[in-house]
Amino acid sequence: MKTIKGPGIFLAQFASDAAPFNSLPAIADYMAGLGYKGIQIPSWDGRLFDLAKAAESQTYCDDVKGMLADKGLEITELSTHLQGQLVAVHPAYDAQFDGFAAEHVRGNPAARQAWAVEQMQFAAKASQRLGLVTHASFPGALAWPYVYPWPQRPAGLVEDAFDELARRWKPILDVFDENGVDIGFELHPGEDLHDGVTFEMFLERVNNHPRANILYDPSHFVLQCLDYVQFIDIYHERIKCFHVKDAEFRPSGRSGVYGGYQSWVNRPGRFRSLGDGQVDFSQIFSKMAQYDYAGWAVLEWECALKHPEVGAAEGAPFIAKHIIPVTEHAFDDFASGGEDRELNKRLMGL
Secondary structure, X not given: OOOOEEEEEEOOOOOOOOOOOOOHHHHHHHHHHOOOXXXXXXXXXXXXXXXXXXXXXXXXXXXXXXXXXXXXXXXXXXXXXXXXXXXXXXXXXXXXXXXXXXXXXXXOHHHHHHHHHHHHHHHHHHHXXXXXXXXXXXXXXXOHXXXXXXXXXXXXXXXXXXXXXXXXXXXXXXXXXXXXXXEEEEOOOOOOOOOHHHHHHHHHHOOOOOOEEEEEOHHHHHOOOOOHHHHHHHHHHHEEEEEEOEEEEOOOOOOOOOHHHOOHHHOOEEEEOOOOOOOOHHHHHHHHHXXXXXXXXXXXXXXXXXXXXXXXXXXXXXXXXXXXXXXXXXXXXXXXXXXXXXXXXXXOOO
């Protein structure tokens, strides 16, 4: 059995122009001081990381790893959530998602998609140079505007959308395979892959590609009223990344799953700092240990109420407390009589 690695933390929600959150060495010092052992790096944030350079330069990657090792830190994964989103964008979201892309491809959906694909290829190569075996991303979406349709969807629309999504991702998955890296797609509302069924639809279309896997984040399942513990039983072989994020869902007579267009603080479903929501992390960490999850437990801090620095400070000990150092032997081995095949036969009356 394997013990989960951690605690780790996703830096995306903390990076800013203010020190100590404006450079990788400074933010690494800060997070190490809170007790984190790993960091998940948002590869689009040039203040922290140069993805194109990492894809080409082993020296750069070695320098980054060495600097972090001196602080007692490892890279858990690189993240391309923003770039992965741009692999597949429905036209309804063109203007909103343009801000995720480099300036020179904004306003040009075809150029933006080509840029996103190149970014994903960079991420595969950079991950390999960094010695990483997993990667965190979003898949994008072509069918999401039709998730709860009125008028009804034309026949075959969803199937065609997933066919196209798979067509775009298959070559990217092949590049990740060449570099020995798994992609963990975060199953998330707004993405075409947002639950187990949609992941299966995609997986079938990429011929069960070995690099098409899951970033498990229970918070998004709480807000969908999905059984997030049973999900691990079903999909544990494909879970390669883990965001430790809390959430709560408190519907009322006035508002439910869709939230009434309200601000996050007023929605029935909202993200919370670790321990402040409804997620049963004891069950989750037990399941992860049971199924030999070998990756990192990474805090993704998002909370409608609490200050992020407080959430980060509370997150490291929370995760450390929930990680189960797995046993090397059964609890009742002390009473074992050893192996005796003749005794077994006698006990069965043979």
